Amino acid sequence: MEIWKWVFVGILCYAAFASTVGAVKLGRSQPTERISGSAGDVLEDDPVGRLKVFVYELPSKYNKKILQKDPRCLTHMFAAEIFMHRFLLSSPVRTLNPEEADWFYTPVYTTCDLTPNGLPLPFKSPRMMRSAIQLISSNWPYWNRTEGADHFFVVPHDFGACFHYLEEKAIERGILHLLQRATLVQTFGQRNHVCLKEGAITVPPYAPPQKMQAHLIPGKTPRSIFVYFRGLFYDVGNDPEGGYYARGARAAVWENFKDNPLFDISTEHPTTYYEDMQRAVFCLCPLGWAPWSPRLVEAVIFGCIPVIIADDIVLPFADAIPWEEIGVFVDEKDVPNLDTILTSIPPEVILRKQRLLANPSMKQAMLFPQPAQPGDAFHQVLNGLARKLPHDKSIYLKPGEKILNWTAGPVGDLKPW
């Protein structure tokens, strides 16, 4: 009897072993892999039912009229603020009863004052935002109830709510004082930086989904480019000597690797840009004037492993997406050794990264499709907001208590808009 017991145990062990090996083998041959970040497996969560958002009805001079003046705002990389508004207006999380709302949204398009070249000027944005906040605090009681702690704003500009494109100026201004208790949804993210508030939600910049879908090539086209990059290395218009633009990192990439056949890098913008990214293994995403760039979105959509060269950057939805496992992070001081770093990554790690990138929910989370689809960036923002619920009781101010100083900030901001 003893021996039969041992045989039975042995068979059980072997079965367990074989099944785990089989599972591992199955996992390796799957084309994708599940993504779970620090907040858990939350990419596919459905925010409907978990939170309620009230959208303030602002006069159209804050949103519609601005858009009418310049429809280019719908296609540039800051278009997220406009599409977020449109999505919330027709979303099931919207509530028309502010008493039951968990979050309040103020639709003000601060990034829509464009130069003839298409670059947004942030000079009027602080005044616009201030004026909007004055309006909502005087017409509705909900701002004063918490001084904005359960309100969120979309500020997709270069340095978020610091409202300037020059980093030194932005740091000097800091985040608009009135927004210091609100949650900010922004594209800018850098650790230990004045313009990234704690609790902010980082989103990807807007990239046109239809345009990218139109350039997909068959998946069996072999990836033959090792490293791919197209963009400026020296911004000769604004920084001809180099060293300021991208903190010298892009110039370092050019000087070190312009002769390297593994690196397909140039400033020319070809018509086959999207197709070439799909034929590359690594895509460089170095910082420019700001650390974030739409290249990250493009790399994720096209399955090219992003090589992120920006110190201390905070990537979109950092708590839902484990970027460390998906991309390659290179310190700016290590740029001269970029080729050594990239070639010493073991092939299994690279294949795993590609499997993670192939996950459709990963690609969906980076896009702002119209109309909204489940799992896209809009839903990830709502998921992020939902994860912050329930609000702590301490955000509700006692009557008469005031925290915000309405006259703080540079004198120019106090002028009415």
Add this chain to the structure above:
Amino acid sequence: MKLSALRLSYMNRRSTSFRGSAPLDSSAESAVKSPAAIFWLLLHGVCCLISLVLGFRFSRLVFLFLFSTSASNLYGMPFRQLATTADLANPLNVPYNPVVNPEVPAINKTVSSRVIVGRHGIRIRPWPHPNPAEVMRAHQIIESVQKEQRIQFGVKSPKTVIAVTPTYVRTFQRLHLTGVMHSLMLVPYGVVWIVVEAGGVTDETAAIIAKSGVRTIHIGFKQRMPNSWEARHKLEVKMRLRALRVVREQKLDGIVMFADDSNMHSMDLFDEIQNVKWFGAVSIGILAHSGGADESSLVAVKEEVEKRSSMPVQGPACNASNKLAGWHTFNSLPYEGKSAILIDDRATVLPQQLEWAGFVMNSRLLWKETEDKPDWMKDLDSVDADIESPLSLLKDPSVTEPLGSCGRQVLLWWLRVEARSDSKFPPGWIIDPPLEITVPSKRTPWPDVPPEPPITEKPVINISEQTVKHTKTRSSRSKRRSKRKHEAKVVDTQVSVRHSEQN
């Protein structure tokens, strides 16, 4: 990204950076008319004037000499700790690894960050060139990525490709067989190459196919290849059937395709034939060239061809519902009466109605006993050796699967190019013993060259490129020249001219 909007700020930056290691204090820009400010302004103006005269910003040089820690560090260390850049009229920081102390903003920052705003140096390593070991590793990475792609997107369970090639030893054999061999070497699936040789197994052919690196089966066929195209086609059919018998005997498993040695195959062909279930057909491009026929017949043929506007394609034809409806064959009417009969002829070589190369079959069709072998396949032994195309192996030709999006993709090209049957070539294409000197080099006198014999032919030799009579050159140059065939008449004239000049 920021263009005109930043020009204003750039002006500010220029003035502040001129102050070198002075902190970037924006509040100082507001007009404070202290003597120091006026002094700096004047100095700035003077320096601007001097720079204008010199042609470059010498301020950097000044700081270089004032603040450099040690001159020996100039070129040795990879990252220098100097305070300025030494760019002489060169706006780009090129190889001298310039480094500037980052100008720390004097703004009070509430958080400490290791990322400093301001001008940074451009780091360049001392030897910015690729490392061969790293390049090899990168290629291995690319290999593994592509292998994974093939597993995911390519054919799920690839079958071995069994290529059947009839061949025989002749001048153009090396050319044709090398082409087929290189195509087969590139096939990402397993390959078995069955080479059937007319006239028996020879070392020539064996030497060529030994370099392929794929598994080869070299079979000899006792008959010699005849000299007429008609007879050659018939013999090739027999050779292919012989190869199919080998497939049956050895029970080779895979997809049989007919790779004639002068055809050109695209790599997509091998991917496409993996989709065949039992018996398939692809479209062939027919490159029926007229080898050097004289002008008038060429023009006539071209006109006829254009009139009928026929495609030089042979293959399956589908109806609107993508089912096999018939066959598209090459229109050979324009060439009637003008086609080549013998291999030596310089007329157009025409293909058969349906070439064997356009058909592929699952090797299990040839096996003697298999469970799921369809019953429309005739047994090899019961087939007459005079069949025209593999369709005669089927009882019902309509079961053929059209491949390549229903025959719309042309995946291989048929070509027949041969030299004259009496043309000679060095065996194995190795020249041994060395050839005689045909054109002595002008510059280096070769001591082994015997003194030139006196020229005995007529002195009138035109430099123009007219064709010289073949007999004339042969009589005077028989000792110096190896026998040339049709070409090199022009060379003959020029050389003979040169000789007459030298004398």
